Amino acid sequence: MKYPVLIPNIFNFPFTYESDLDLKVGDYVYVPFGKSKITGVVWNEFEKKNKKNFQIKKILKKIEIEPLKKEIITFLNWFSEYNLVPKGMCLKLHLLSGEAITNYEDENYLPYNKQKFVNKFTLSSDQREIFEEMSKKNNKFRVHLLQGTTGSGKTIVYFKHIKQLLEKGHQAMILLPEIGLTAEFENKFEEFFGFSAAVWHSGITPKKKKIIWSGVSSGKINVIIGARSSLFLPFKNLGIIIVDEEHDQSFKQDEGVIYNARDMAIARANFENIPINLVTAVPSIETYANIKKKKYSVSRLTKRYKDANLPSYEIIDLNKNKLDKQSWIANETLEKVNNHLKKNDQVLFFINRRGFAPYALCKKCLNVYSCPNCSINLVYHKHKNKLLCHYCGFQSQLSRNCKKGEVCDFVFSGPGVERISEEVKLKFPNKKISIFSSDTMNKKSSKKKLEDIVKGKIDILIGTQLISKGFHFPKLNCIVILDIDLNSNGHDLRTAEKNLQLYHQLSGRAGRTGKPAKVYFQTYNSNQSIINQITNPDPFIFLENELKLREKNNLPPFERFISLILTSSNERSLEKESMDIKKMLSESLNDKILGPVNAPIYRVRRKYRQRLLIRSKKGSNIQKRLSEILITYKLPKEIKLTVDVDPITFN
Secondary structure, eight states: OEEEEEOSSSOSSOEEEEOSSOOOTTOEEEEEETTEEEEEEEOSSOOOOOSSOOOOEEOOEEOOSOOOOHHHHHHHHHHHHHHTOOHHHHHHHHSBTTBOOOOOOGGGGGGGTOOOOOOOOOOOHHHHHHHHHHTTTTTSOEEEEEEEOTTSOHHHHHHHHHHHHHTTTOEEEEEOSOGGGOHHHHHHHHHHHSSOOEEESTTSOHHHHHHHHHHHHHTOOOEEEEOGGGGGSOOSSEEEEEEETTTOGGGEEOSSSOEEHHHHHHHHHHHHTOEEEEEESSOOHHHHHHHHTTSSEEEEEOSOGGGOOOOEEEEEETTTSOOOTTOOSOHHHHHHHHHHHHTTOEEEEEOOOOSSBSEEEETTTOOBOBOSSSSSBOEEETTTTEEEOTTTOOEEESOOBOTTSSBOOEEEESOOHHHHHHHHHHHOTTSOEEEESHHHHSSTTHHHHHHHHHTTOOSEEEEOGGGGSSOOOTTEEEEEEOOHHHHTOOSOTTHHHHHHHHHHHHHTTSSTTSSOOEEEEEESOOOOHHHHHHHOSOHHHHHHHHHHHHHHTTOTTSEEEEEEEEEESOHHHHHHHHHHHHHHHHHHOSSEEEEEEEEEEEEETTEEEEEEEEEEETTSOHHHHHHHHHTTOOOOTTOEEEEEESOSOOO
């Protein structure tokens, strides 16, 4: 008997195999492919007619594990069509490096099921009301937004919802944007539920991945706390999906297979016919638009847990408070901070730049040190004494010979967290100071650092955007934002939305235990409208205005954007091919085709980059039409084409 078998490779169709076995759709099988043996899945459609006559080979073996559910197969087929990704690559996201997973002994799942002491959490009247609203229609697809100010107790509400469904025998998936720094979240989960969830992300060992994959498939692991990739796990009886911090850009996978995990989670919930809860303090503009259309339901927590006050805000005008030479913190700011330290408040200086300085130049030859592989400047990291590229990872020693035959005399332009840290240490020499960024927190010591912050062993934090993501620091009552002016500018259509989300999340780290808290904005901008917008306790006011602006200018979510990114090491060939594709698309589509233009970051990893942007009306089925066009288009070997549906960045 003939069977269609999809393999985890770059093909958009299954291959036909033969077998005497009685197989059904979803069965995992070993099949010969070329000179190797590979895991495949019996798919729900045969390959389309092919002019080439391939020899039909035999299936080697059926793998005795739970078959892939038809709902997941349907989801993967849809995922492929929506994101213009070959079906085989979608299957690869599901399988672990193309390997079949075997069943494990029950003892391997004990760490995720062992019941411990459970603390009793009491919901406030507001939380209980929202929990009851969320619990409606638990047996069918429903998108519900839980919006609440930071510190309002959103997590406990959806924990309660998960618990309700676990008691009915369901599994749960919690998607987080920064899974590498979730020790605090895991502790909170264990404290509430009395057992440990399985954590899924790229950093866990291959053996642990296999155990978790198997446990989820067999139904012996109930809860996954995961990054984007957990979306493709083979849950046996998934009952609910939670997307925490649904607005966060980290849910967008922007390399390899490009997709938005939040949007794909909603799609999977739809195919599984289960509820999904989006959780945030400030929704994305797309989510807000769907609320307006009544596609999503919404609940709002407007008060902090135990009625703790939100922080107040103060602007420090740098036009009146001049910065000293080689200083980035105003004297007035230092006085404010010192007053907070006297009250034993923890202080955060926020600047969204890693390293010591974003530019290093020589005063003698005026050479700015840029990456040899990418069209960006190298960032100086003083603690490593190295210049680093944050795109390709290139590193260079700082000491170089000047073009004039002398030793370079360096000038460092602009501050990063390391530079601010040095200044703070000079001003507050007796205080314990720590940097909070991806360079310092993705280490084994990060758990210990978080514990020290929570216990108040660190007086002053210097942090990047990472610190805004869901951490609870009970002693943090003073935040100083140093780079509001820099972050308020940019070519990105989402700049205003991103700033609103960032500063709401950031300010929400302060004053969570009821003690008065303050957020200070250093700025040269006398127009306070930006700060007034981002400090308004009701983010829906801003989102409503932003939505009207987007509609007026035919911007997402009112139009669909699809980016085509072409890359090549041959600049001339890239330019020609970009124009050829533009011409071909213009002749085949009625949609607006913008470009080609050089990408803002024109060269990455020694590859030149050009972009085209397709603007299409919603509901026009642009992906299907584009797929039909591109499948017949033959690119030169030196050119790579990447498709980004619903792009959120344009670098």
